[in-house]
Amino acid sequence: MTAQYLLKDVRPLGGEPTDVLVAGGLVAAIGPDAGDASENAPDDLEVIDATGMVLLPGLVDLHTHLREPGREDAETIASGTRAGAAGGFTAVHAMANTTPTQDTAGVVEQVWRLGAQAGWTDVHPVGAVSVGLAGEHLAELGAMADSAARVRVFSDDGKCVHDPVLMRRALEYVKAFDGVIAQHAQEPRLTQGAQMHEGVVSAEIGLAGWPAVAEEAIIARDVLLAEHVGSRLHVCHLSTAGSVEIIRWAKSRGIAVTAEVTPHHLVLTDEEARGYDPVFKVNPPLRTQADVDAVREGLADGTIDIVATDHAPHTREDKDCEWAAAAFGMTGLETALSVVQQTMVDTGRMTWADVARVLSTNPARIGRVEGHGRPIAVGEPANLVLVDPDQRRVVEPARQATASTNSPLRGRELPGAVVATFLRGRATVLDGVPQDDPADPRYAAGRVTP
């Protein structure tokens, strides 16, 4: 018999305390009598005292690098989705910059299947826009959309679709299957050799600058292209105050654009680069405090639709070196919710219902993900996360579920903790601990084998 869970005195979306019964893969009952609805014997009903805790729809990440296939030394689909579950996610979008690239139906189906076998979260592969991310020819977007993986989000992330003609074609083409192009906005010529945000700090410490305009110019071009062809555009990891302004303007014109910000761009600035610690090297780079303030404001007022992690695990050798030689990217799945709580909720900018909107409802809607980002209501799939906002914890990368240790928040104390995550009623995390099945050889081996 499948386990059933009764969450006692829990606050759905941060509202008034009530009881929620999770049974049969669904939210089975809500209210003071919810426990009575259980058909299980009392022994099989696990009661969780959730006093003071917040219940949210399971988080949906639109931007995760799971590294498999190709870089299983940094992360596997199993380890990355286990980290996702630990962070409260029930669905993640696996970015296309793997080796081989996720640019064919075969590769996206492989990733999708490995995700399903691992069972920690749903895995929605992102399809590459161009063959091999080379920016020259459209990949077989239709085949990926029609595959078992049902791809709806397409991105060359890591690289910008910089050719305006290719970008236009991609925007137009995905209309046939309600897809969206997720753009990594980086003008390549303006960022040749760039290492960090171009400004006061880069001038002083002598690292080649990545100007804000290199991001903003591409976003401005793309929203106009999207308007011209009447397509959906999603802007990945927007990082500058100017980008927020452009998105705000585009939305006021009715352009179908959505935008994301990463947790790290909500909390860290380019000042972090002064110690030359490559754990702070990321693309787009950490910006200034004025930019951080602007993206927080944009997230609060709805200009920015979602928070997405851009979880980018890297091996130690790719970070344990001089700055210029290090890889771009930082982990984020297990700290995203805490960063949003710290920067947006605890500061009074957002409610928990807003958190559900930016970390679950909106990303599910943009990615056309069914069964996630749903209201917490009887009969809905039990994709849920139980959060204790009053806990505090110090980030220790070595103890995280991700296979990599490149967390920029190492040693920092963050508010909030994921107590439980439910994927269609099954607890993937309980008492803050991923629920490995020791009998399952997939976990003993540390990774899933097909």
Next chain:
Amino acid sequence: MRHLLSTTDLDRAAAIRVLDTAAQMAATQGRQIKKLPTLRGRTVVNLFFEDSTRTRISFETAAKRLSADVINFSAKGSSVSKGESLKDTALTLQAMGADAIVIRHQASGAPHTLAHAGWTEAAVVNAGDGMHQHPTQALLDAFTIRRHLTGTATNPDGVGHDLAGLHVAVVGDVLHSRVARSNVDLLHTLGAEVTLVAPPTLLPVGVGPWPAAVSYRLDDVLAQGPDAVMMLRVQRERMSTAGGGFFPSPLEYTRLYGLDARRLATLPDHSIVLHPGPMNRGLEISADAADSPRAVIVEQVANGVAVRMAVLYLLLSGDGDTPGAAPATGAVPALTSTSTPATAATTTTAGATA
């Protein structure tokens, strides 16, 4: 001082202490027997990831004149993309017992990483990192300026002085220049006024907060009568990068920013001309300017050895915190006392050497 990574590591007192120590070292270099026993038994490694024969030889000479063992470790070709090599090299040098590592690296911050990543116990001297810093170059420039512009008959090296009241123009490719960054910081610390002169394309975005004035017009700045003019090297590859280069042609650069005989003649009589070398004669500096009596470029090279001796001395024996540092005592007088006359130092040192 545990490492020398940036001129921002030095406050005014520390900077003057290095310059005064360099003056003592320079005094010993006028003698027939130049070698001091100060660092006998210590090992200095020159770790060069980027070619620079001049800087390497200068450090090597400085270390040898202090009787240190010198290992030259050329790591050029260990490309930046193979980043692990810095860590492995550091671990190797640590195992070999390096007391100081003099590092030149194409990546900004590599010396900082070497000093702080926990790979080595050695003192780290930045001999130039990317577009960041080249502190011993700035120290030798300051030493040279101080000697020429504050020295007197009784105190020819200007010992004890800072550079207050002096105006220094730094001209050329500021954007890519670690020499410019090091000089701006150190000259400011020592009380000098700095004006950066460059085409706007060769100034960093974000130069605003630097403690320096900025001008796009060399003639205007020369008309202010600067006490010292420092010409920066313009690398020829700057003309062929993205966007077609940072300036239209060498001819136009020379016309607007080159120091030639005409411009040299507009300077006050006491003004001096510096260049960190190697020079592009005919581009940023004409032969007339480079070879004029105002040019102190050759002297900069000699002062470089004295300054690097001072830095190695202060790092390796300054605090006497390491066993084996003992020979320092008596070889050169206590360097915490900046008032020690240079002549006394020479005498003591000569005695110890003999």
